[in-house]
Amino acid sequence: MISLCLPATLDSLDELGKYIMAATTEAGLDTKPAYGLRLAVDEIATNIITHGYEEAERAGDIAVSSELTDSSLTIVLEDTGIPFDPLSRTLPGEEELNMPLEERDIGGLGIFLVLKGVDNFSYEFSEGKNRNIFVMNRSGRG
Amino acid sequence: MAFDAQLAMTNSVAKITLIGSLDASSAPRFKEVIEEAAVQSPTKLVLIMNNLDFLASAGLRVLIFAKQKMGAAVDIYVVGSQGPVLGTLEMSGFHHSVYIQETYVDA
Numbered sequence: 379m380i381s382l383c384l385p386a387t388l389d390s391l392d393e394l395g396k397y398i399m400a401a402t403t404e405a406g407l408d409t410k411p412a413y414g415l416r417l418a419v420d421e422i423a424t425n426i427i428t429h430g431y432e433e434a435e436r437a438g439d440i441a442v443s444s445e446l447t448d449s450s451l452t453i454v455l456e457d458t459g460i461p462f463d464p465l466s467r468t469l470p471g472e473e474e475l476n477m478p479l480e481e482r483d484i485g486g487l488g489i490f491l492v493l494k495g496v497d498n499f500s501y502e503f504s505e506g507k508n509r510n511i512f513v514m515n516r517s518g519r520g
Numbered sequence: 521m522a523f524d525a526q527l528a529m530t531n532s533v534a535k536i537t538l539i540g541s542l543d544a545s546s547a548p549r550f551k552e553v554i555e556e557a558a559v560q561s562p563t564k565l566v567l568i569m570n571n572l573d574f575l576a577s578a579g580l581r582v583l584i585f586a587k588q589k590m591g592a593a594v595d596i597y598v599v600g601s602q603g604p605v606l607g608t609l610e611m612s613g614f615h616h617s618v619y620i621q622e623t624y625v626d627a
Contacts, residue, residue, distance in 0.1 A: 388545035
């Protein structure tokens, strides 16, 4: 599949979602894992746009690419916003998840959903670029 | 799919019908409708989600905002949510704080 370069604005999330859905269809993923991947990519892209670019008063792009093999579908988001490792974020624990909404902290849910939605997630920073890498296995998921 | 949120107030019940994709790009619109509902001091918030096909954490945060804005005494009902959207609500523990129903009959 061809890669795509989108402006780092929230308006690009829709186009990004369409790209991911096309990739999951091509990979033959079932509805649930396909949705999990779309959600994970949407969450990370939102973080990149809001924290990596807008809050840092930077303008730029997000590049998305995909690689399909017999065993997996890999999606890579690449950006030049401020370096941020999503895995450094503290995730909500069981106690937090069970708390009444009126007492809950609003942070950390996005990364939690990323890790729940994909088979493997990794982050690297090299040559001035953030790379967020999402991997879905093509079999063995329901 | 484009997002839409429509508010209807009936007998102090705020019913909001959500359609399409609710993520960071559309959450501000949802938040506006929640604020519009909150000023009318509803006793109950009903969210019709049959046609909501995508829900990201930005949308979940608006639900937390709704509960905090309207107060703990205002119960939230999520109606018609299914598939992965319902899965996200449950995975995030929201089913402990909202009433999840398949259908809703106007009072």
